[in-house]
Amino acid sequence: MNPYPTDHYRSLRIALLGAGSVGSQVARLLLEHRDELAARVGAPLELVGIGVRDVAAKRDVELPAELLTDDLGTLVASADIVVELLGGIEPARSLLLDALAAGADVVTANKALIAAHGPELFQAAETVGAQVNYEAAVGGAIPIIRPLEQSLAGDRVMRVMGIVNGTTNFILDRMHTEGSTLEEALAVATELGYAEADPTADIEGFDAASKATILASLAFHTVVPVEVVHRQGITGVTDAMVEQAERNDRVLKLVAICERLEGEGGEAVSARVHPVSLPATHPLAAVREAKNAIFVTAESAGDLMFYGAGAGGPETASAVLGDLVSIARRHVLGGPGAAASTHADLPIAPFGDVLARHELALTVADRSGVLAGVAGLFAEHGVSVESVRQDPADGEASLVLGTHTASEARIAAVLDALEAHPDVERIDSVIRLID
Numbered sequence: 096m097n098p099y100p101t102d103h104y105r106s107l108r109i110a111l112l113g114a115g116s117v118g119s120q121v122a123r124l125l126l127e128h129r130d131e132l133a134a135r136v137g138a139p140l141e142l143v144g145i146g147v148r149d150v151a152a153k154r155d156v157e158l159p160a161e162l163l164t165d166d167l168g169t170l171v172a173s174a175d176i177v178v179e180l181l182g183g184i185e186p187a188r189s190l191l192l193d194a195l196a197a198g199a200d201v202v203t204a205n206k207a208l209i210a211a212h213g214p215e216l217f218q219a220a221e222t223v224g225a226q227v228n229y230e231a232a233v234g235g236a237i238p239i240i241r242p243l244e245q246s247l248a249g250d251r252v253m254r255v256m257g258i259v260n261g262t263t264n265f266i267l268d269r270m271h272t273e274g275s276t277l278e279e280a281l282a283v284a285t286e287l288g289y290a291e292a293d294p295t296a297d298i299e300g301f302d303a304a305s306k307a308t309i310l311a312s313l314a315f316h317t318v319v320p321v322e323v324v325h326r327q328g329i330t331g332v333t334d335a336m337v338e339q340a341e342r343n344d345r346v347l348k349l350v351a352i353c354e355r356l357e358g359e360g361g362e363a364v365s366a367r368v369h370p371v372s373l374p375a376t377h378p379l380a381a382v383r384e385a386k387n388a389i390f391v392t393a394e395s396a397g398d399l400m401f402y403g404a405g406a407g408g409p410e411t412a413s414a415v416l417g418d419l420v421s422i423a424r425r426h427v428l429g430g431p432g433a434a435a436s437t438h439a440d441l442p443i444a445p446f447g448d449v450l451a452r453h454e455l456a457l458t459v460a461d462r463s464g465v466l467a468g469v470a471g472l473f474a475e476h477g478v479s480v481e482s483v484r485q486d487p488a489d490g491e492a493s494l495v496l497g498t499h500t501a502s503e504a505r506i507a508a509v510l511d512a513l514e515a516h517p518d519v520e521r522i523d524s525v526i527r528l529i530d
């Protein structure tokens with residue numbers, strides 16, 4: 096028997112903003128599963144309108160024409176809960192601030208908005224006792240926000256690391272497995288609804304950086320501004336880099352790394368996004384297509400792994416609906432909204448100080464002793480060389496540089512020295528490694 100009979104509570108008025116890849120799926124699920132959701136919440140979820148730019152546009156999902164509107168302001172003003180799936184900063188930010196000011200709760204999948212204006216929205220929600228839920232903003236269908244915000248609230252998270260952008264993972268996977276170009280694979284990812292409206296956000300790492308901001312802020316209970324996240328996308332990944340990785344039994348992935356660092360001056364946090372070369376046996380190497388995987392390391396819990404669909408309309412709609420049901424249940428059962436917890440004020444460690452293993456691919460003059468001489472340059476710059484491999488046929492060499500010595504500043508100095516070296520014909524690639 097349903098413990099919360101739906102006739103004890105009035106309908107909850109849901110305003111949906113956006114009917115694209117995700118919004119259209121949320122609308123479909125709200126309409127198709129109306130009775131089941133009502134039973135689960137204890138009150139009917141009434142979809143009162145769907146805000147779009149073009150009410151006449153053809154859509155993948157057939158939606159009732161009478162629900163579509165381009166008057167988003169009026170729609171928001173009529174709602175108990177606003178579900179924002181427009182993307183971008185404006186008008187999403189203003190509409191959600193209006194909704195919160197009127198006492199409505201908010202669900203959003205908009206990582207760019209939460210990363211840039213999360214604290215402003217959370218503050219606005221706290222003022223009126225409303226709630227902002229954004230599970231779908233990181234990891235698509237994967238539950239990761241709630242585990243960090245709630246399940247691990249009693250632990251000390253030390254590190255959050257993983258693949259958080261489905262589009263770039265799809266592209267790199269296709270480059271490795273099918274020899275596709277970045278452009279070809281991006282076109283397919285866009286067709287499948289994985290890419291952002293402007294896919295520059297995906298391929299230049301902005302989307303992953305927004306997600307890193309959200310993850311680091313939640314994990315370390317602090318505010319990590321998106322501007323301080325070191326960001327490097329995949330547009331610099333060449334066919335040659337993919338081939339070199341494969342020759343070394345490695346796979347290229349775009350990875351986000353958020354860490355609590357112990358320094359001489361105390362604790363600091365670091366968040367960064369960049370391509371890395373992973374051993375083919377690494378668990379992240381097995382993350383294919385648009386899947387995401389996020390590893391969390393916490394002091395007491397140890398290592399945890401979260402894996403699943405990182406993008407896609409129906410998949411992301413699952414997380415949005417979960418947020419919606421959670422908020423709707425609060426309406427029925429009562430209780431205040433939960434504000435986001437950002438208490439500590441940890442300093443941000445400069446990215447340049449982070450030590451990482453790197454692999455350099457070079458082409459050097461084909462004479463004996465040349466490579467040993469070149470390798471000597473690294474010691475001069477305080478960087479250890481863990482291994483050197485050279486193809487005698489063409490002089491192509493691959494050097495792995497050690498973790499505890501390779502900061503960005505030292506690598507930059509070594510690259511300058513290599514460029515000036517008469518026996519170095521070409522620097523083919525430089526990439527960070529993860530073991």
Ligand SMILES: NC(=O)C1=CN([C@@H]2O[C@H](COP(=O)(O)OP(=O)(O)OC[C@H]3O[C@@H](n4cnc5c(N)ncnc54)[C@H](OP(=O)(O)O)[C@@H]3O)[C@@H](O)[C@H]2O)C=CC1
Nearest residue numbers: 113114115116117147148149180181182204205406407411
């Ligand atoms: N796609 C995915 O896999 C995932 C997406 N997200 C996030 O979910 C959100 C939605 O993404 P997605 O569905 O892919 O986006 P789409 O670009 O497919 O859809 C956006 C929708 O918003 C409407 N819209 C955009 N701007 C306006 C505006 N100014 N006024 C009125 N309507 C507007 C569009 O209307 P119209 O159709 O008329 O043009 C469209 O219906 C984004 O924040 C995205 O980052 C999160 C996780 C995964």
Ligand SMILES: N[C@@H](CC=O)C(=O)O
Nearest residue numbers: 260261262290291406
């Ligand atoms: N464009 C994003 C969509 C989900 O967040 C991605 O590819 O991960």
